[in-house]
Amino acid sequence: xxxxxxxxxxGAGVLVLLSGALVAxxxxxxxxxxxxxxxxxxxxxxxxxxxxxxxxTVKSIxxxxxxxxxxxxxTDPTQDEDGNTIFNYTLENAEGLNVDTVTLRTVASRAVSxxxxxxxxxxxxxxxQYGLDKPRASVTLTLEDGTVKxxxxxxxxxxxxxxxxxxxxxxxxxxxxxxxxxxxxKQEGDYLNKAIVPxxxxxxxxxxxxxxxxxxxxxxxxxxxxxxxxxxxxxxGTTATHxxxxxxxxxxxxxxxxKITVGMYGLTAxxxxxxxxxxxxxxxxxLQDPFCTMTVTSDAGVTQTLKIGNTFQLEGDDTTYYYGYxxxxxxxYSFTAETAPCISVMPRDISSGLVFTxxxxxxxxxxxxxxxxxxxxxxxxxxxxxxxxxxxxxxxxDSERYRQxxxxxxxxxxxxxxxxxxxxxxxxxxxxxLERQDGLKTQTxxxxxxxxxxxxxEVDGVCAFMCRRSFVDTLFxxxxxxxxxxEFILNW
Numbered sequence: 059x060x061x062x063x064x065x066x067x068x069g070a071g072v073l074v075l076l077s078g079a080l081v082a083x084x085x086x087x088x089x090x091x092x093x094x095x096x097x098x099x100x101x102x103x104x105x106x107x108x109x110x111x112x113x114x115t116v117k118s119i120x121x122x123x124x125x126x127x128x129x130x131x132x133t134d135p136t137q138d139e140d141g142n143t144i145f146n147y148t149l150e151n152a153e154g155l156n157v158d159t160v161t162l163r164t165v166a167s168r169a170v171s172x173x174x175x176x177x178x179x180x181x182x183x184x185x186x187q188y189g190l191d192k193p194r195a196s197v198t199l200t201l202e203d204g205t206v207k208x209x210x211x212x213x214x215x216x217x218x219x220x221x222x223x224x225x226x227x228x229x230x231x232x233x234x235x236x237x238x239x240x241x242x243x244k245q246e247g248d249y250l251n252k253a254i255v256p257x258x259x260x261x262x263x264x265x266x267x268x269x270x271x272x273x274x275x276x277x278x279x280x281x282x283x284x285x286x287x288x289x290x291x292x293x294x295g296t297t298a299t300h301x302x303x304x305x306x307x308x309x310x311x312x313x314x315x316x317k318i319t320v321g322m323y324g325l326t327a328x329x330x331x332x333x334x335x336x337x338x339x340x341x342x343x344x345l346q347d348p349f350c351t352m353t354v355t356s357d358a359g360v361t362q363t364l365k366i367g368n369t370f371q372l373e374g375d376d377t378t379y380y381y382g383y384x385x386x387x388x389x390x391y392s393f394t395a396e397t398a399p400c401i402s403v404m405p406r407d408i409s410s411g412l413v414f415t416x417x418x419x420x421x422x423x424x425x426x427x428x429x430x431x432x433x434x435x436x437x438x439x440x441x442x443x444x445x446x447x448x449x450x451x452x453x454x455x456d457s458e459r460y461r462q463x464x465x466x467x468x469x470x471x472x473x474x475x476x477x478x479x480x481x482x483x484x485x486x487x488x489x490x491x492l493e494r495q496d497g498l499k500t501q502t503x504x505x506x507x508x509x510x511x512x513x514x515x516e517v518d519g520v521c522a523f524m525c526r527r528s529f530v531d532t533l534f535x536x537x538x539x540x541x542x543x544x545e546f547i548l549n550w
Contacts, residue, residue: 106232108225110171113145115201119169121242123195128246128333130165149249155333155389156251164241165249169199172209174232175220182229188222189213190231195242198226211239247330247389254384254391255325255362265357266321269300271400273350278305278477280405282319284357287498297415305477306522308409315408317399321354322362325398327391328379335383335390343381343390344368350380352400362386366393366401405475413470413503413515413523414492418461419446422495426467428488431537436460439495450540459540466536466546470503472515472523480521482506482514487530505530526550 119130129150136144147162149155178188185191189212199207212222212231220233258264271280281304288309289299298310300319310319332339340346344367352364367381370392380401382393395402424436433451438460440446448460467490484507493500506514513530515523532550539546 104174104177106174106177108172108174108232109207111199111201111205111207113166113170114143115203116145116166116170117200117202118150119165120198120200121165121195122197123243124245126245126247128249130162130249132166133159149246149333151334152250155387156253158249158251162249168238168241169197169207172207172223172234172238174223174234176233178215178222178231178233180230182231185212185224185229185231188224188231190222190224193224195239196226197242211242246333250330250333250389252327252330252391253325254327254387255322258320258323266300266319266354267357268353268355269318269321270353270355271318271350271403272353273400275349280304280318280403282310282315291498296412297410302405302409305405306475307517307520308405308472308475308522309412309415310408311410315410318403318408322352322364322384325364325384327382328394328397329392331381331390331392334388339390340367340383343383345381345383345390350401352398364398364400366398405477409472409475411472412468413472413517414468414490414501416492416494416499416501418464419443420494420496421464421492422497423491423493424464425491426488426533426537427490428534428537429485431534434537434540462546463536463540466533466548469548470515470529471525473526474524476514476521476524480514482508482516482521484508484514487513488533 114135116132121128121130130147131150133146133148135146138144145163145166146159147166148157148159149162182188190210193210193212195211197209197211201207208226210224210226212224214221214236215233217233219236221236221239223232223234223239224230265284267284269282273280281302282300283303284299285301288297288301296309296312298312298315298319300310300315302308302310331343335343335345337346345365348365348367350366352366354362363385365383365385367383369378369380371378377394379392379394380398382391382398383389384391393401419438419440419442421436421438424438426434426436435451436448436455438446438448438457440457443457443461446457448455448457450460482504486504486506488505490503491501492503502518504516506516507527508514508524511527512524513527514521515525517523528550532547536546
């Protein structure tokens with residue numbers, strides 16, 4: 059092939075590629091307007107400053123987006139450390155709500171100055187192709203002197219990071235950088251902080267007297283009460299300052315129970331659903347007849363209530379959300395089981411699993427009675443290993459041997475909670491009575507035969523726990539070897 063032929067083929071190839079590129083470019087543009095309009099190429103740059111006003115003159119910014127309408131209004135400006143003026147804003151009719159004022163400033167800062175990237179079409183007759191017949195957002199900026207700047211935000215342009223834009227009442231279509239318009243594509247709730255109740259301050263000495271959880275999926279209430287004994291007495295951090303009184307009396311784990319014993323402190327929603335809900339809204343969200351109600355009462359008589367209603371899911375998100383309403387804040391929020399643990403917490407989740415918690419040197423009397431065995435009655439006095447003295451059945455006994463035996467009793471495990479009102483009907487196998495030297499606590503724990511090699515544990519007359527029969531069998535063995543030199547069995 060001669061050089062001329064090769065040149066012709068190469069030139070034809072280049073033309074094909076250029077034609078293809080031109081077609082691809084045209085396909086990314088909206089359809090042309092009618093003959094009354096003039097469409098500008100995406101390559102044309104016609105950047106225009108539509109307006110720029112002094113932010114100190116802003117009176118209000120009204121936004122309509124996603125069926126939600128709200129108004130942003132200025133508050134008193136402040137100054138930063140360098141003496142620069144910071145303009146502050148809040149939501150109209152948002153008194154008592156925790157407005158995210160930092161984020162809200164972007165609404166004003168974007169509204170006071172609008173610069174286009176391109177002019178797409180003048181005298182457009184088909185605004186629908188730009189999403190401007192039914193705009194995603196409509197914004198009205200009103201200045202103190204009565205000047206009004208109103209505009210509409212349409213669809214995203216095929217061009218990266220640009221969005222169609224038009225002035226209200228005009229037919230010229232522009233593109234504006236999408237990040238400049240993003241503050242207007244938010245609902246009112248997006249400008250509220252999700253933090254509802256702050257974390258407890260270090261100097262906050264409020265006592266949460268009672269914490270009550272009521273749920274439709276449970277046949278019982280979960281009720282925790284503040285116990286001054288555990289709050290004031292040393293217990294090695296093995297129990298929380300609250301105890302469970304319903305559905306069964308038991309100690310609370312300080313770690314696992316903290317998500318509930320903290321009450322409402324630090325309550326933070328997953329999202330904001332609706333401000334100022336009507337009674338009809340509350341009924342729709344299931345908050346007039348809530349699935350879950352958490353009530354916290356302080357020692358000052360202040361009551362806080364969180365109501366949890368129906369579930370819902372967001373598109374593309376497998377998470378289960380719940381509508382929620384915190385009394386005193388007129389907002390419907392969304393929560394998950396993580397952000398509102400009362401939704402799913404079970405008594406077993408927060409119970410400590412311990413039956414005995416008294417420190418060994420605090421015990422004044424310890425009596426162990428068991429089937430077919432001599433009762434062991436310990437009487438002790440002292441404050442530490444160095445000065446504690448103990449007698450067993452009226453005779454002096456070794457305090458260290460006594461301590462080792464009590465270590466085994468401390469392992470009495472609440473392996474399961476009796477949540478169904480169980481009543482022991484089997485044989486009484488053993489009973490342990492413990493009384494502190496200071497008289498602040500006396501505890502009687504009884505063990506009854508149950509089915510399937512289990513034992514009911516009754517605490518002060520209430521059937522509260524179950525454990526394996528092997529624990530009681532091991533108790534028998536340890537009682538039998540007490541007067542020997544054998545090491546006590548600590549596992550079963």
